[in-house]
Amino acid sequence: MNIDDIQAFLAIVANQSLTKAAEFLHLSQSSVSHRLKNLERELGLVLVERRKGLKTITLTPAGEDFIQVAEKWMHLLLETQSLKSRTSLSLAIGSVDSVSTYLLPNVYQKIISQHPAMRLHIYTKNSTELYDLLEQRTIDIAFVLQERLIKNIELSPFFAEPMVVLRLALPEHQAVQYIHPEQLNPSDELYHEWFPTYQIWHSKWWDPLKPPHIQVSNGPMVLPLLRTAHQWAIVPLSIAQSAAATSKYTIQKLTDPPPDRICYKLTHKMAKSSTKEALAIFEAFAAELYTQFDYLNQIKHR
Structure with missing residues (x-):
């Protein structure tokens, strides 16, 4: 099958008219009609009913069935052609x-x-x-x-990074470099379940049967939610340092920290x-x- 013939057929289907299909393809109506006839001859099928005086085309049952085939064929052809233009890297x-x-x-x-x-x-x-x-x-x-x-799948540990406390950059927080988990009120926490061993550590210090007031499914979501002096969140140091660079947040290290976060x-x-x-x-x-x-x-x- 020829790509031009397939395109002509799909244009006719989309525009419901030989005239409009020709305008869409920037071709003469006779050229579009010729391509349709070529396609029908190659398939041995009549795809479009031809009746005088009709402004819109009507597909035969074979034509209706062929739409999906034509779309798949065009997709595969475009995918094949794109391989030629792809960079080697x-x-x-x-x-x-x-x-x-x-x-x-x-x-x-x-x-x-x-x-x-x-x-x-x-x-x-x-x-x-x-x-x-x-x-x-x-x-x-x-x-x-x-x-x-x-x-x-080949799996290997890539890096590990510490978990730290992140709070608003207020003088009373900036003055405290290290903090013990018992000094943190769980009702003020913005919680994310970072990884299984972190959850085990968290349950050691705070009652797992009392869910936090705010829990997020996406770790970085704690940043826009951290708005009051009492709120705190435990995050990987990479997130904490990026946040602290804005001068809106400060970092406190835990005297009894959770396990490092491991990225694989x-x-x-x-x-x-x-x-x-x-x-x-x-x-x-x-x-x-x-x-x-x-x-x-x-x-x-x-």
Whole structure:
């Protein structure tokens, strides 16, 4: 089948008229009619009923059935053609929101600056969704907060970072560098369940049967909600430092802190050959995070 003939048929269907289809395609009506006849001849089917005096076209049953086939064929053809125009370096990166927003932007920027021909596709999802996307080969690398063992996925700890208390930058808070969990009123907490071991630590200090007044499903959401002097939230240091840089918030360290938050790097064990070079470039720049953020602890793969 010829792409021009398929386009003519779909234009006729969309516009319900040979005349309007010709205008849409910037062709003469006779050219559109000729392409339709070519398609019908190749298929051995009559797709459009031809009756004199009708301003709108009517599809035959075969024509109605062929619409879906034509749309799929056109989609596959465009996908095939797009392969020719794609750069040789392309990488699909998935990450949980807090890592993508507060740690990876500089990595993205350096790649764009030093490898302008390299294309990045960035996905922000939760950890469970990222495992699924990597299994489906939709993404090439992912950064998650959950450790799962899956047959075709290579998992390795990427970094660990401390958890700290974040509060409004008021003099009484700025004067306190370290704080004990017992000094924090749970009724004033903005709570997010960061990871399982964090939840265990949290339950040690505050009654798990008394839910917090405000609980968020997305960690960074605590920032716009942190508005009063009594409120507090425990967040990863990367989020806390970014927030403190605005001068609106201050950081307090815990004398009995929760476990560090661990971020895991995922790649597919059967990485596509077309992405191996791009992966190597990305991982080289990502390794510089340990220098840029000196509080990140590099974890050796077990």
